[in-house]
Amino acid sequence: MRPAIRAAVPADQPALVALDEVCFGPAAWSTVAWADEFERLSDDRVILVADEGEVVGYAVLLLPPVAEDVVEVLRIAVTPAERRTGIGGQLMTAALARCAGRTVLLEVAASNESAIGLYRGFGFEQISRRRGYYGAGEDAVIMRWRETV
Ligand SMILES: CC(C)(COP(=O)(O)OP(=O)(O)OC[C@H]1O[C@@H](n2cnc3c(N)ncnc32)[C@H](O)[C@@H]1OP(=O)(O)O)[C@@H](O)C(=O)NCCC(=O)NCCS
16 A cells, blocks of 8 residues: 655654654654654644555655745655655655755765665755764765756
8 A cells, every 4th residue: 555645743743753763763853853843834844744544654844935945855764664665755756846946955874875765766966975974984965956847
């Protein structure tokens, strides 16, 4: 079953906190940080969830209202048991559908082959690298997407 992609609602918050913990472990956002994300939903944040009766994936975007400002993909993750079945792609498709005419940036660990593979598939290109950004030997890669017409 392909999940439905929809905007998050406040009732999704506990599921997102739990799934973030599963997906990111010690690097997961705290309950307080998630509450802050939900506080800002009407502001400049968009949280998309992949819903198949339970939340199996999510993406968090910083989407400033000013069209000239860049959009940032802050987080995208899929529950481990359902990876490589297209859900990350579904979330990214839905995210980029909100980014017509805009520039989208994201930052990813250089060793995160699955995420970089996903991003490249959508046309993101590496524009810079921050050496040691995540600690010894773990570089960050900055990637950019622009709509091609
Ligand atoms: C990155 C992530 C969201 C991808 O989600 P997913 O649902 O597995 O992705 P999809 O099944 O839609 O895959 C889309 C494409 O991404 C690439 N990809 C996904 N997983 C990959 C892997 N393990 N190795 C290489 N490429 C991969 C492939 O190009 C894939 O297309 P294909 O299956 O036709 O070859 C998922 O691996 C994840 O949750 N990782 C942990 C969280 C994370 O690191 N998030 C990114 C930083 S915020």
